[in-house]
Amino acid sequence: MSVWIAVIATGIGCYALKLGGLVMPQRVLDDPRVQRFAELVPVALLSALVVVQTFADGRSLEFDGPRVAGMGAAVVALVCRAPFLVVLAVAGAVAAALRLL
Amino acid sequence: MGSLEVDARRAAVRDAVGVGVAVGLSGFAFGAAAVTAGLSVGQACVLSLVAFTGASQFALVGVIAGGGSLVAGAAGAVLLGGRNAFYGLRLSQVLRITGWRRAVTAQGVIDETAAVATAQPDADSARVGFYATAVSIYLMWNATTLLGALGAARIGDPEAFGLDVVGAAVFLALLWPRLTAGRGPARVAAVAAVVAFAATPVLPPGVPVMVAAVAVIAGGRR
Numbered sequence: 001m002s003v004w005i006a007v008i009a010t011g012i013g014c015y016a017l018k019l020g021g022l023v024m025p026q027r028v029l030d031d032p033r034v035q036r037f038a039e040l041v042p043v044a045l046l047s048a049l050v051v052v053q054t055f056a057d058g059r060s061l062e063f064d065g066p067r068v069a070g071m072g073a074a075v076v077a078l079v080c081r082a083p084f085l086v087v088l089a090v091a092g093a094v095a096a097a098l099r100l101l
Numbered sequence: 102m103g104s105l106e107v108d109a110r111r112a113a114v115r116d117a118v119g120v121g122v123a124v125g126l127s128g129f130a131f132g133a134a135a136v137t138a139g140l141s142v143g144q145a146c147v148l149s150l151v152a153f154t155g156a157s158q159f160a161l162v163g164v165i166a167g168g169g170s171l172v173a174g175a176a177g178a179v180l181l182g183g184r185n186a187f188y189g190l191r192l193s194q195v196l197r198i199t200g201w202r203r204a205v206t207a208q209g210v211i212d213e214t215a216a217v218a219t220a221q222p223d224a225d226s227a228r229v230g231f232y233a234t235a236v237s238i239y240l241m242w243n244a245t246t247l248l249g250a251l252g253a254a255r256i257g258d259p260e261a262f263g264l265d266v267v268g269a270a271v272f273l274a275l276l277w278p279r280l281t282a283g284r285g286p287a288r289v290a291a292v293a294a295v296v297a298f299a300a301t302p303v304l305p306p307g308v309p310v311m312v313a314a315v316a317v318i319a320g321g322r323r
Contacts, residue, residue, distance in 0.1 A: 006171040007144045010161050011151030013179035018154075019207035021189020022198075029190040038187035039279075040289050040317045042156075045181045046276040047290035048297035048313030049160055053269035056301045056309075058168045070266035071273065078277045088130055091270035092263030099261055 070095030106225060113221050113230035120213050121237025124155075128242040130267045131158055132249025133256075137264055138166035142250040149246040153239065154211050156275055157182040159268050160310070166265075169306025177310045188215035195219065195227045209235025212275070285320040292316035 028034060054071050055061050074091035082090070128149065135145035140162065148158050157178040164174030189210045195218055198206055209231065218231035256262060279286050293316035300309035 002171055003140060003144060003165065006161065006165075006175045007140070007148050008151070010157060010175045010178045011148060013175070014152040014154050014157050014182035014185065015208060017179065017182050017186040018189050018210040019204065021186035021191075021210065022193045022203045022207050024186070024190055024193075026190075026194070029187075035187075036320075037317065038184060040286060040320045041314060042181065042184045043276065043279050043286045043289045043320075044293035044314050044316040045160075045177070045310060046156065046272045046279075047293040047316075048310040049156075049163065049181075049272040050269055050276060051294045051297045052167070052301060052306075052310055053163050053265075053272065055298065056167060056306070058306055059302055059304075061298070061301055066263075067266050067269075070263055071269055074266075074270040074273050078274060084124065084274050085127060087274045088127060088267050088270050092130075092267045094263070095266040096261060096263035099263070 066095040066098035069098055106223070109222050109226040110229045113217070113226040114233045116217050116220070117230050117233030118237050120217055120234055121241055124213050124238055124242070127155065127271065128245030129249035129252070130264070130271065131155065131162070131242075132246040132251070133253035133264050134159065134166070134249075134268045135162045135246075136250045136253040138162045140165065140250075142247070142254060145250040146243065146247055149243050152178070152182070153208055153242065154182050154185055155242075156212075156272065159271050163268055164307035164310075166268075167306040170308070173305060173307030173311060177307055180311065180314065184212075185210050188212070191215065192218060192231065195224065196231060197224070206235075209239065211235075211238070213238060289316050289320035292319040 054067060055063070070091040073094040074087050077087045077090045131149065132145050135148065136142060148161070152158055160181050161174045161178040164177065165171070189207065192210060192215060196206065214231050214234045217234045218227045221227040221230045253264065276290065280290055293313040296316055297309045297313040300312050304312065
Protein backbone atom coordinates (compact mmCIF):
# COMPACT_ATOMS: atom_id res chain seq x y z
CA MET A 1 0.00 0.00 0.00
CA SER A 2 2.73 2.49 0.89
CA VAL A 3 4.36 1.93 -2.50
CA TRP A 4 1.10 3.18 -4.00
CA ILE A 5 1.37 6.34 -1.87
CA ALA A 6 4.94 6.92 -3.08
CA VAL A 7 3.85 6.34 -6.70
CA ILE A 8 0.95 8.78 -6.47
CA ALA A 9 2.92 11.39 -4.51
CA THR A 10 5.71 11.26 -7.11
CA GLY A 11 3.18 11.55 -9.92
CA ILE A 12 1.36 14.53 -8.43
CA GLY A 13 4.62 16.24 -7.40
CA CYS A 14 6.11 15.89 -10.87
CA TYR A 15 2.94 17.17 -12.56
CA ALA A 16 2.68 20.12 -10.15
CA LEU A 17 6.24 21.20 -10.98
CA LYS A 18 5.52 21.16 -14.72
CA LEU A 19 2.35 23.22 -14.26
CA GLY A 20 4.07 25.54 -11.79
CA GLY A 21 6.68 26.41 -14.40
CA LEU A 22 4.06 27.17 -17.05
CA VAL A 23 2.07 29.54 -14.82
CA MET A 24 4.96 31.27 -13.03
CA PRO A 25 5.53 34.97 -13.68
CA GLN A 26 8.26 35.85 -16.16
CA ARG A 27 10.41 37.87 -13.76
CA VAL A 28 11.32 34.73 -11.77
CA LEU A 29 13.05 33.35 -14.84
CA ASP A 30 15.10 36.50 -15.27
CA ASP A 31 17.01 35.94 -12.02
CA PRO A 32 20.44 34.50 -12.98
CA ARG A 33 20.67 32.58 -9.69
CA VAL A 34 17.43 30.79 -10.54
CA GLN A 35 18.75 29.90 -13.99
CA ARG A 36 22.03 28.60 -12.58
CA PHE A 37 20.25 26.52 -9.95
CA ALA A 38 17.93 25.08 -12.61
CA GLU A 39 20.89 24.07 -14.73
CA LEU A 40 22.97 22.50 -11.96
CA VAL A 41 20.52 20.65 -9.70
CA PRO A 42 19.77 17.95 -12.31
CA VAL A 43 23.51 17.54 -12.93
CA ALA A 44 24.14 16.85 -9.22
CA LEU A 45 21.19 14.48 -8.87
CA LEU A 46 21.91 12.52 -12.05
CA SER A 47 25.57 12.12 -11.13
CA ALA A 48 24.65 10.87 -7.65
CA LEU A 49 22.12 8.44 -9.15
CA VAL A 50 24.74 7.00 -11.50
CA VAL A 51 27.12 6.35 -8.58
CA VAL A 52 24.46 4.91 -6.28
CA GLN A 53 22.96 2.62 -8.92
CA THR A 54 26.39 1.39 -9.99
CA PHE A 55 28.07 0.83 -6.62
CA ALA A 56 25.42 0.69 -3.88
CA ASP A 57 23.38 -2.25 -2.66
CA GLY A 58 21.18 -0.80 0.05
CA ARG A 59 23.61 0.68 2.55
CA SER A 60 26.68 -1.26 1.48
CA LEU A 61 29.07 -0.41 -1.32
CA GLU A 62 29.79 -3.30 -3.66
CA PHE A 63 31.83 -3.86 -6.77
CA ASP A 64 29.71 -5.94 -9.15
CA GLY A 65 32.09 -6.74 -12.03
CA PRO A 66 29.53 -7.18 -14.83
CA ARG A 67 27.55 -4.09 -13.71
CA VAL A 68 30.65 -1.88 -13.65
CA ALA A 69 31.75 -3.32 -17.02
CA GLY A 70 28.30 -2.55 -18.44
CA MET A 71 28.62 1.06 -17.27
CA GLY A 72 32.12 1.22 -18.77
CA ALA A 73 30.66 0.05 -22.08
CA ALA A 74 28.00 2.79 -21.78
CA VAL A 75 30.76 5.40 -21.39
CA VAL A 76 32.49 4.08 -24.52
CA ALA A 77 29.20 4.22 -26.43
CA LEU A 78 28.60 7.81 -25.27
CA VAL A 79 32.13 8.87 -26.28
CA CYS A 80 31.38 7.37 -29.71
CA ARG A 81 28.19 9.50 -29.80
CA ALA A 82 25.92 6.48 -29.96
CA PRO A 83 22.15 7.18 -29.79
CA PHE A 84 20.39 6.95 -26.40
CA LEU A 85 18.88 3.50 -26.98
CA VAL A 86 22.15 2.05 -28.28
CA VAL A 87 23.86 3.20 -25.06
CA LEU A 88 21.26 1.38 -22.95
CA ALA A 89 21.39 -1.75 -25.11
CA VAL A 90 25.20 -1.91 -25.01
CA ALA A 91 25.27 -1.47 -21.21
CA GLY A 92 22.69 -4.20 -20.62
CA ALA A 93 24.18 -6.60 -23.18
CA VAL A 94 27.72 -6.36 -21.79
CA ALA A 95 26.54 -7.01 -18.23
CA ALA A 96 24.32 -9.90 -19.34
CA ALA A 97 27.09 -11.47 -21.44
CA LEU A 98 29.61 -11.31 -18.58
CA ARG A 99 27.12 -12.93 -16.20
CA LEU A 100 26.66 -15.82 -18.65
CA LEU A 101 30.38 -16.65 -18.52
CA MET B 102 1.39 30.66 -45.50
CA GLY B 103 4.73 30.54 -47.33
CA SER B 104 6.34 27.26 -48.31
CA LEU B 105 9.33 27.95 -46.03
CA GLU B 106 7.03 27.97 -43.02
CA VAL B 107 5.35 24.77 -44.16
CA ASP B 108 8.79 23.16 -44.51
CA ALA B 109 9.74 24.29 -41.00
CA ARG B 110 6.54 22.79 -39.60
CA ARG B 111 7.09 19.51 -41.44
CA ALA B 112 10.67 19.36 -40.16
CA ALA B 113 9.37 19.95 -36.62
CA VAL B 114 6.93 17.06 -36.93
CA ARG B 115 9.66 14.80 -38.32
CA ASP B 116 11.94 15.67 -35.38
CA ALA B 117 9.07 15.12 -32.99
CA VAL B 118 8.10 11.68 -34.23
CA GLY B 119 11.73 10.53 -34.39
CA VAL B 120 12.42 11.61 -30.82
CA GLY B 121 9.09 10.24 -29.68
CA VAL B 122 9.69 6.76 -31.05
CA ALA B 123 13.30 6.57 -29.84
CA VAL B 124 12.64 7.81 -26.31
CA GLY B 125 9.30 6.07 -26.07
CA LEU B 126 11.06 2.78 -26.62
CA SER B 127 13.04 3.25 -23.42
CA GLY B 128 9.68 2.86 -21.70
CA PHE B 129 10.38 -0.86 -22.13
CA ALA B 130 13.42 -0.43 -19.92
CA PHE B 131 11.40 1.52 -17.37
CA GLY B 132 8.56 -1.00 -17.21
CA ALA B 133 11.04 -3.84 -16.81
CA ALA B 134 13.08 -1.97 -14.17
CA ALA B 135 9.95 -1.09 -12.19
CA VAL B 136 8.71 -4.67 -11.98
CA THR B 137 12.25 -5.88 -11.25
CA ALA B 138 12.34 -3.44 -8.32
CA GLY B 139 9.15 -4.93 -6.91
CA LEU B 140 6.45 -2.58 -8.22
CA SER B 141 3.31 -4.10 -9.66
CA VAL B 142 2.47 -3.71 -13.35
CA GLY B 143 -0.31 -1.27 -12.33
CA GLN B 144 2.06 0.86 -10.24
CA ALA B 145 4.55 1.05 -13.13
CA CYS B 146 1.77 2.18 -15.49
CA VAL B 147 0.33 4.80 -13.11
CA LEU B 148 3.81 6.30 -12.68
CA SER B 149 4.21 6.62 -16.46
CA LEU B 150 0.70 8.06 -16.90
CA VAL B 151 0.80 10.59 -14.06
CA ALA B 152 4.48 11.44 -13.41
CA PHE B 153 5.49 11.08 -17.09
CA THR B 154 9.11 12.13 -16.66
CA GLY B 155 11.65 9.38 -17.16
CA ALA B 156 14.51 10.32 -14.85
CA SER B 157 12.20 10.82 -11.84
CA GLN B 158 10.46 7.52 -12.50
CA PHE B 159 13.75 5.64 -12.73
CA ALA B 160 14.93 7.42 -9.56
CA LEU B 161 11.94 6.28 -7.48
CA VAL B 162 12.22 2.75 -8.82
CA GLY B 163 15.97 2.71 -8.14
CA VAL B 164 15.47 3.61 -4.48
CA ILE B 165 12.75 0.99 -4.07
CA ALA B 166 15.02 -1.59 -5.74
CA GLY B 167 17.78 -0.74 -3.24
CA GLY B 168 15.41 -1.22 -0.32
CA GLY B 169 15.43 2.50 0.44
CA SER B 170 12.86 4.63 2.24
CA LEU B 171 9.85 5.49 0.11
CA VAL B 172 9.78 9.06 1.44
CA ALA B 173 13.39 9.66 0.33
CA GLY B 174 12.65 7.96 -2.97
CA ALA B 175 9.61 10.11 -3.73
CA ALA B 176 11.37 13.29 -2.54
CA GLY B 177 14.40 12.60 -4.76
CA ALA B 178 12.17 11.82 -7.73
CA VAL B 179 10.17 15.06 -7.33
CA LEU B 180 13.34 17.14 -6.81
CA LEU B 181 14.74 15.65 -10.00
CA GLY B 182 11.52 16.68 -11.74
CA GLY B 183 12.21 20.27 -10.69
CA ARG B 184 13.98 20.94 -13.97
CA ASN B 185 10.63 20.53 -15.74
CA ALA B 186 9.44 23.66 -13.90
CA PHE B 187 12.23 25.58 -15.59
CA TYR B 188 11.36 24.10 -18.97
CA GLY B 189 7.81 25.24 -18.25
CA LEU B 190 8.98 28.79 -17.59
CA ARG B 191 10.84 28.76 -20.88
CA LEU B 192 8.03 27.13 -22.86
CA SER B 193 5.36 29.49 -21.54
CA GLN B 194 7.13 32.22 -23.53
CA VAL B 195 7.40 30.05 -26.65
CA LEU B 196 3.92 28.48 -26.64
CA ARG B 197 1.94 31.51 -25.39
CA ILE B 198 -0.95 29.52 -23.96
CA THR B 199 -3.45 30.66 -21.37
CA GLY B 200 -6.23 29.33 -19.16
CA TRP B 201 -7.20 25.68 -18.89
CA ARG B 202 -5.00 24.66 -21.83
CA ARG B 203 -2.01 25.08 -19.54
CA ALA B 204 -3.29 22.26 -17.32
CA VAL B 205 -3.20 19.82 -20.26
CA THR B 206 -0.03 21.20 -21.86
CA ALA B 207 1.84 20.94 -18.54
CA GLN B 208 1.93 17.14 -18.67
CA GLY B 209 3.97 17.36 -21.88
CA VAL B 210 6.70 19.54 -20.38
CA ILE B 211 9.77 17.25 -20.27
CA ASP B 212 13.40 17.18 -21.48
CA GLU B 213 12.64 16.06 -25.01
CA THR B 214 9.68 18.33 -25.77
CA ALA B 215 11.61 21.33 -24.44
CA ALA B 216 14.60 20.34 -26.59
CA VAL B 217 12.54 19.99 -29.79
CA ALA B 218 10.45 23.14 -29.20
CA THR B 219 13.41 25.40 -28.43
CA ALA B 220 15.36 24.08 -31.45
CA GLN B 221 12.74 25.33 -33.97
CA PRO B 222 13.33 28.43 -36.08
CA ASP B 223 9.96 30.14 -35.43
CA ALA B 224 7.11 30.21 -32.90
CA ASP B 225 4.68 28.33 -35.12
CA SER B 226 6.93 25.34 -35.73
CA ALA B 227 7.99 25.43 -32.06
CA ARG B 228 4.33 24.93 -31.11
CA VAL B 229 3.87 22.16 -33.67
CA GLY B 230 7.12 20.52 -32.56
CA PHE B 231 6.18 20.69 -28.89
CA TYR B 232 2.75 19.10 -29.25
CA ALA B 233 3.83 16.48 -31.81
CA THR B 234 6.71 15.40 -29.56
CA ALA B 235 4.54 15.40 -26.44
CA VAL B 236 1.81 13.26 -28.00
CA SER B 237 4.15 10.76 -29.67
CA ILE B 238 6.27 10.28 -26.51
CA TYR B 239 3.22 10.04 -24.24
CA LEU B 240 1.63 7.31 -26.35
CA MET B 241 4.86 5.36 -26.84
CA TRP B 242 6.12 5.74 -23.26
CA ASN B 243 2.89 4.44 -21.72
CA ALA B 244 2.44 1.59 -24.19
CA THR B 245 6.03 0.42 -23.79
CA THR B 246 5.91 0.78 -19.99
CA LEU B 247 3.03 -1.69 -19.96
CA LEU B 248 4.78 -4.11 -22.33
CA GLY B 249 8.11 -3.86 -20.48
CA ALA B 250 6.40 -4.44 -17.13
CA LEU B 251 4.45 -7.43 -18.43
CA GLY B 252 7.61 -8.82 -20.05
CA ALA B 253 9.73 -8.48 -16.92
CA ALA B 254 7.02 -10.12 -14.85
CA ARG B 255 7.63 -13.28 -16.90
CA ILE B 256 11.42 -13.15 -16.72
CA GLY B 257 12.79 -15.14 -13.80
CA ASP B 258 16.04 -13.28 -13.12
CA PRO B 259 16.21 -9.75 -14.60
CA GLU B 260 19.87 -9.34 -13.60
CA ALA B 261 20.77 -12.14 -16.00
CA PHE B 262 19.52 -9.85 -18.79
CA GLY B 263 21.50 -6.86 -17.53
CA LEU B 264 18.32 -4.93 -16.70
CA ASP B 265 19.81 -3.61 -13.44
CA VAL B 266 22.50 -1.81 -15.44
CA VAL B 267 20.04 -0.16 -17.84
CA GLY B 268 18.65 2.16 -15.12
CA ALA B 269 22.11 3.47 -14.25
CA ALA B 270 22.93 3.83 -17.95
CA VAL B 271 19.77 5.95 -18.43
CA PHE B 272 21.04 8.48 -15.87
CA LEU B 273 24.51 8.48 -17.39
CA ALA B 274 23.13 9.09 -20.89
CA LEU B 275 20.95 11.97 -19.60
CA LEU B 276 23.90 13.44 -17.68
CA TRP B 277 26.45 13.15 -20.50
CA PRO B 278 25.51 16.17 -22.67
CA ARG B 279 25.44 18.40 -19.56
CA LEU B 280 28.94 17.27 -18.55
CA THR B 281 30.41 18.34 -21.85
CA ALA B 282 28.66 21.73 -21.63
CA GLY B 283 31.24 23.35 -19.35
CA ARG B 284 33.56 23.06 -16.36
CA GLY B 285 30.97 24.21 -13.81
CA PRO B 286 28.60 21.29 -14.47
CA ALA B 287 31.51 18.81 -14.60
CA ARG B 288 32.73 20.01 -11.20
CA VAL B 289 29.24 19.75 -9.72
CA ALA B 290 28.88 16.21 -11.10
CA ALA B 291 32.23 15.15 -9.62
CA VAL B 292 31.43 16.57 -6.17
CA ALA B 293 27.94 15.01 -6.23
CA ALA B 294 29.41 11.61 -7.14
CA VAL B 295 31.89 11.74 -4.23
CA VAL B 296 29.20 12.91 -1.77
CA ALA B 297 26.78 10.16 -2.82
CA PHE B 298 29.50 7.49 -2.61
CA ALA B 299 30.68 8.64 0.83
CA ALA B 300 27.15 9.00 2.20
CA THR B 301 25.90 5.57 1.07
CA PRO B 302 27.25 3.53 4.03
CA VAL B 303 26.05 6.04 6.65
CA LEU B 304 22.61 7.17 5.42
CA PRO B 305 19.44 5.26 4.50
CA PRO B 306 19.10 4.40 0.78
CA GLY B 307 17.73 7.29 -1.27
CA VAL B 308 18.98 9.97 1.09
CA PRO B 309 22.55 10.15 -0.33
CA VAL B 310 21.11 11.28 -3.68
CA MET B 311 19.23 14.13 -1.97
CA VAL B 312 22.29 15.13 0.04
CA ALA B 313 24.35 15.23 -3.17
CA ALA B 314 22.29 18.25 -4.28
CA VAL B 315 24.58 20.38 -2.05
CA ALA B 316 27.21 19.84 -4.77
CA VAL B 317 25.46 22.67 -6.64
CA ILE B 318 27.38 25.05 -4.36
CA ALA B 319 30.61 23.78 -5.98
CA GLY B 320 29.40 25.11 -9.32
CA GLY B 321 28.41 28.50 -7.95
CA ARG B 322 31.79 29.97 -8.83
CA ARG B 323 32.67 29.89 -12.48
